[in-house]
Amino acid sequence: MSGNTQMSGFLTQEELTRLLPTGHPVAYGTGTILVREGDKSDFVLYLRQGHIKAVVGEPKSIAYIFSPGSIVGELAAMTEQPRTADLIALNDVEAHVIPGAAWMEFLMSEPRANLAMLKHLAGRIVAKDLPEVESATTSEHKIAKGLVRLIDAGMGQETGDGIRITGVTQRDLGSLSGLSRETAAVVLRRMREAGTVATARGSLLIRDPEAIERLIQRDDRRHLTHDAGRYQYAPGRRARHRLGPPPR
Numbered sequence: 001m002s003g004n005t006q007m008s009g010f011l012t013q014e015e016l017t018r019l020l021p022t023g024h025p026v027a028y029g030t031g032t033i034l035v036r037e038g039d040k041s042d043f044v045l046y047l048r049q050g051h052i053k054a055v056v057g058e059p060k061s062i063a064y065i066f067s068p069g070s071i072v073g074e075l076a077a078m079t080e081q082p083r084t085a086d087l088i089a090l091n092d093v094e095a096h097v098i099p100g101a102a103w104m105e106f107l108m109s110e111p112r113a114n115l116a117m118l119k120h121l122a123g124r125i126v127a128k129d130l131p132e133v134e135s136a137t138t139s140e141h142k143i144a145k146g147l148v149r150l151i152d153a154g155m156g157q158e159t160g161d162g163i164r165i166t167g168v169t170q171r172d173l174g175s176l177s178g179l180s181r182e183t184a185a186v187v188l189r190r191m192r193e194a195g196t197v198a199t200a201r202g203s204l205l206i207r208d209p210e211a212i213e214r215l216i217q218r219d220d221r222r223h224l225t226h227d228a229g230r231y232q233y234a235p236g237r238r239a240r241h242r243l244g245p246p247p248r
Helices: 013-022 074-079 100-109 111-128 139-152 170-176 181-193 209-217
Strands: 024-028 033-035 044-049 052-056 061-066 086-089 093-098 156-159 162-166 197-200 203-206 222-227 230-235
Touching (some): 013 044, 013 093, 061 170, 074 100
Antiparallel strands (some): 033 086, 044 093, 052 086, 222 230
16 A cells, blocks of 8 residues: 555455445445545445545545545444545445444454454554655655555556546645645646646546656655556665556
8 A cells, every 4th residue: 555545455355255245235426425524324335346535624635545445434333423534436436335333243253354454544544644744845746646646546547658547636636645736737737848747637647657756756765666567655665667567
């Protein structure tokens, strides 16, 4: 996991086999608000396909992006408190709804899953603090990291022209990067003029992945690695491959 995205779930296939029959499958279209901040629901989602963003505050900003394999909304079931964020489908989503009581019963009966969830939640707390930790870096550096976090979440598709990211607005990218929408727009305009990216309504194309990599490596000890076709941060390690297509 890197930044504020979750690349994969923390449950084993055997655990999922025991958990999923306690709920039922659902599907949501792009932009659907699954829950609102302050709701008193306590169900949990197992995300099979698509991406969900957790959005908080006024103005709204992205706190987290959930990828396939994620457990979403577990805090409400554990704390019995209102929801702490809006949950919104970034693209078409397929998931499994698990009642809060069933989720808690599952955790009580599955010690390994319980510990794995605690470790996962601790990682999310650290990820939530990353924008403040990086506040001294440049805006371009932050936008570059925000782009790679979206790729880490599985939202980047390789094309003949580069890496295309769809379903994310400039406001989304700005909040994910710890910047305002206006600042993100200025940075993206400079990147367009430099030929690094191209933007269209609802999509962004990274034309020059090497330029994004150079921005990320500026004043940063964390470098990119390629692992099983996915690009991730690896603290303290050198990059094995660039932010381009993996070697064939």
